[in-house]
Amino acid sequence: MKNVSVINKFVLLIILVLVVSIFTQHKTTKAATNTNNIFIPLVMNNYFNGYSTSEKLIGIYMKVYWTNETVYNMTLADKLADKKHSISGWFIDIEDKHFNNPPHEDMDTNNLYRQLEALWKHGYISFVNINSQIASSYEIANGNYDDQLNNLADAYKNWVDLGGGRKAIFAPLPEMNGVYSNGVPWKNYAGDPVNFKLAYQHILEIFRDKGIDSTKVWWSFAPNGWNDPDLPAHAFEKYYPGDGLVDIIGFSSYNYGYCHVAIPWESWENYDTLYQPYLSRIFEMAPSKPIIITQTGTTAEYPETDDFNVDMKNKWLRENYEYISKQPQVLGILYYDYDQSSWECNWKVTSGGDFSGYRDGAANAPYQYLFINELETLIP
Numbered sequence: 001m002k003n004v005s006v007i008n009k010f011v012l013l014i015i016l017v018l019v020v021s022i023f024t025q026h027k028t029t030k031a032a033t034n035t036n037n038i039f040i041p042l043v044m045n046n047y048f049n050g051y052s053t054s055e056k057l058i059g060i061y062m063k064v065y066w067t068n069e070t071v072y073n074m075t076l077a078d079k080l081a082d083k084k085h086s087i088s089g090w091f092i093d094i095e096d097k098h099f100n101n102p103p104h105e106d107m108d109t110n111n112l113y114r115q116l117e118a119l120w121k122h123g124y125i126s127f128v129n130i131n132s133q134i135a136s137s138y139e140i141a142n143g144n145y146d147d148q149l150n151n152l153a154d155a156y157k158n159w160v161d162l163g164g165g166r167k168a169i170f171a172p173l174p175e176m177n178g179v180y181s182n183g184v185p186w187k188n189y190a191g192d193p194v195n196f197k198l199a200y201q202h203i204l205e206i207f208r209d210k211g212i213d214s215t216k217v218w219w220s221f222a223p224n225g226w227n228d229p230d231l232p233a234h235a236f237e238k239y240y241p242g243d244g245l246v247d248i249i250g251f252s253s254y255n256y257g258y259c260h261v262a263i264p265w266e267s268w269e270n271y272d273t274l275y276q277p278y279l280s281r282i283f284e285m286a287p288s289k290p291i292i293i294t295q296t297g298t299t300a301e302y303p304e305t306d307d308f309n310v311d312m313k314n315k316w317l318r319e320n321y322e323y324i325s326k327q328p329q330v331l332g333i334l335y336y337d338y339d340q341s342s343w344e345c346n347w348k349v350t351s352g353g354d355f356s357g358y359r360d361g362a363a364n365a366p367y368q369y370l371f372i373n374e375l376e377t378l379i380p
Helices: 004-027 030-047 067-081 113-119 137-141 146-160 193-209 278-285 311-325 356-362 372-378
Strands: 057-062 089-094 123-132 167-173 217-221 248-255 291-298 330-337
Touching: 057 067, 067 113, 067 311, 067 356, 089 372, 113 123, 137 193, 137 330, 146 193, 146 330, 193 278, 248 278, 278 356, 291 311, 311 356
Parallel strands: 057 089, 057 330, 089 123, 123 167, 167 217, 217 248, 248 291, 291 330
Antiparallel strands: none
């Protein structure tokens, strides 16, 4: 008991020193206060067994993919970053024709299997968003799409059974908390926290029934970071399935800048509004889980020019990748390299300009190529 008392006194002394340090720096400069607000709580939380890593990975979504196109586009991204990406992000629908009955048994042409294998053979881990174009969370949880999900899981099992440590990250029903200001969901499965959690669990159970356990797949909870403050029921915390069902927590957050879809809420945003608030909330929700920024990007539309402001886009890439590189709970960041300017925004960095800011951002020392063996040690 005496030893416990000494330890408690020592811990209290450390806390007191940190508090005094914060107060002293607060008096010195406002900038120092802001820095402490970002980093000191995370240092303190590490004492309470929060997740922390100094190693970071980079990933990217390429709009054109499938086998050879995938590898070609990923090498373009690697060349731009001047280092190899660890993760390639992509999407597949539950309604994909290869998951219908009778099941598509030629694995060489199965859309899930062949994409996983093409990436794996060239040293990339897949981050697979399991989407649905028509299903609701209730229908998925109720078993209405079990045929498709079983065929999806079978295709994945066939791939994993090739051996060699094959493993991917799956994010079931991403951005499930997305609803418009009138409460209408962005996607059919969105806007229903109770049934989303049941659907998420049901998908995991289908995989587990086939022997696909935590040694063969990682599961990611991947909401949108933002939610309308007037609709608090759709904050991502309301959808969280629980630590026992989640290996990685991700969120999407974009700088729309002055892109046409941002009107009338145009605003050039950086890490202080795009990441920091959500990282703080996730740490409160699940301090033991690694975080990946699962979708992010920036437009280059800035009010001082009618064209893309390449300098501002590069500045954004440098500053925001630097910020993420310093966040202890963040394991990595995936850029969304799509040009959707016909209906949304142009996020691309691998074409359409000299986006050296992406290379500069990725050059930060914590970003490194992490493959399966390293990730096995970094994801609890």
